[in-house]
Amino acid sequence: MPCNCCEITDSQFDESRAKDDITDYRKIGPAKQTKLILEAVRYLQLKNASLLDVGGGIGAIYHELMQDVVSNVIHVDASSAYLKVAKEESVKRGKVDFIKFIHADFTDVEKEIEKTDIVTLDRVVCCYPDYRALLTAAGKHSKRALVMTYPRETWYFKITLGIINFFQKLSRDPFRVFIHPVYQMESLLNILGFSRTSTKRLFVWEMSLYEKEAI
Template identity: 30%
Template sequence: MAGCCEPQGYDLIFSSGQAERDAARYRKSGLTWAPRRTVELFNDGTFGGESVLEIGGGIGDLQVELLRAGMARAMSVELSVSYEAAAGRLLRQAGLAGRSVRLTGDFAQRPELAQPADVVVLHSVVCCYADAGRLLSAAADRARKHLVLSYPRETWWLRAWAPIQNIYPRLRRSDWRFYIHSEAAILAAIEHAGLRRIHIEHTRIDHLAVFSRTE
C-alpha cells in the first residue's frame, strides 16, 4: 500500500473504473502502441531477457503479452491500488498468475520494493511523476540488461496542453500532474546509471526508446 509520504489522490485519477475500461479495451483491441511495439522489439531480438519489471504497470497487459512471448517472470510496481483487481483477473484468465508478482507503492521513493530484472519498462510513467531523475535512476539501477521507456516529445503544443490537462486533477485535489520533462535530463539520468540508447522511434506525441547496459 502507498505510504503517507507518497503522492496522494492518484486513485482519484487512476481509479478502479478506469482500470476496468482499460481492461475492456485490451480484451477488445489488444495493446496500445508503446506496449505493442515493446513486445515486437522483444520478439525481433532488439532486447531480451527472462524477467521484466514494469514500473506503473497498470492493468498488466504488457506483462501478460511478454510472458506469452517467452519471458519467464514478471513483476509490477504500481502507485495506484485501483488497478489490482482488474490486473489479477487478466493474469488468472491468461493462466499466468503464478509467474507474475504485483506490488503497490512509490517506486521512486522506495526502490527496494522491487528486485532487479533483466528488463525494466516504464510506459506513460515519466510524464506522471514530478522527479523524473529520481524515478529513472531507480529504474535504471534495477535493470540488469535493458530499460524500455516511452515519454512525451518536447513539442510546443504538448507544453501548451499540459496546464489544461492539469486543471482536472487540481479540481479533484489530486497530486497527479502531467509533465513534459526535458529529453536531455531523461537521457542524462539513464546514461549516468550505465545504460546507452540502442533504439529510438516516435509517434506524433511520444518517443519509445530502448537502452542497454554498457557496464
C-alpha cells in the same frame, strides 16, 4: 504500502478507468505506444527473461511478453485498481503464480526489489514529478535494458499539458502531468551505463529503448 503518490494516483487511476482499459485491451489488444515497447523488447531476442514493470497498469506488457519472452514479472504500481485488474487478468491467463504485485510508489520500495533483465515504464515518467528519482531507481534494477514511453517534448504538447494542469489545479485535484526534458532523462541513463539504441515516435508518444553497455 500507502504513500502520498499512491493516494494521488489511486484517485486518478481508479476502478472505472481500470475496467475501461482492460475492456479495450480485451477487444483490441495493446495500445499503439505499448506495441512499440513490445517490439523493442522482442528485438532483444531474450528467452525466459525477468521483467520489472513499473506503473504497468492493467499489465498489457507482460500479458503479451509472457507468451514468448518473459517468464517472471514484478509489477509495482501506485494504483490499487490497476493492480487488481492486472491480477485478475493474470489468473485468467494462468500466469498469476509467476507475477509479484506490489502496491507502492516504486521509489519508496525499490531497495526491497530484486534486479530484472528488463525494466519497462509505459507512460509512467509523465505521471511522476521526480523523474530523476524514478529513472535512477528503474535503471539500477535493469540488468539488460530499460524501455519507456513518454510524451514528445514539443511546444504544442507543453502548452496542452499546461492547460490540463491548470484545470487540475482549478478543480483542486493534486494529480499533474509532466513533460520531462528528454535530453536530461537520456543523460541520467547514460550515467547509469545505458545507451539509447532505438527511438520511435507516434503523434503524442515517444518510445526509447536503452540497452546496458557491456563493461
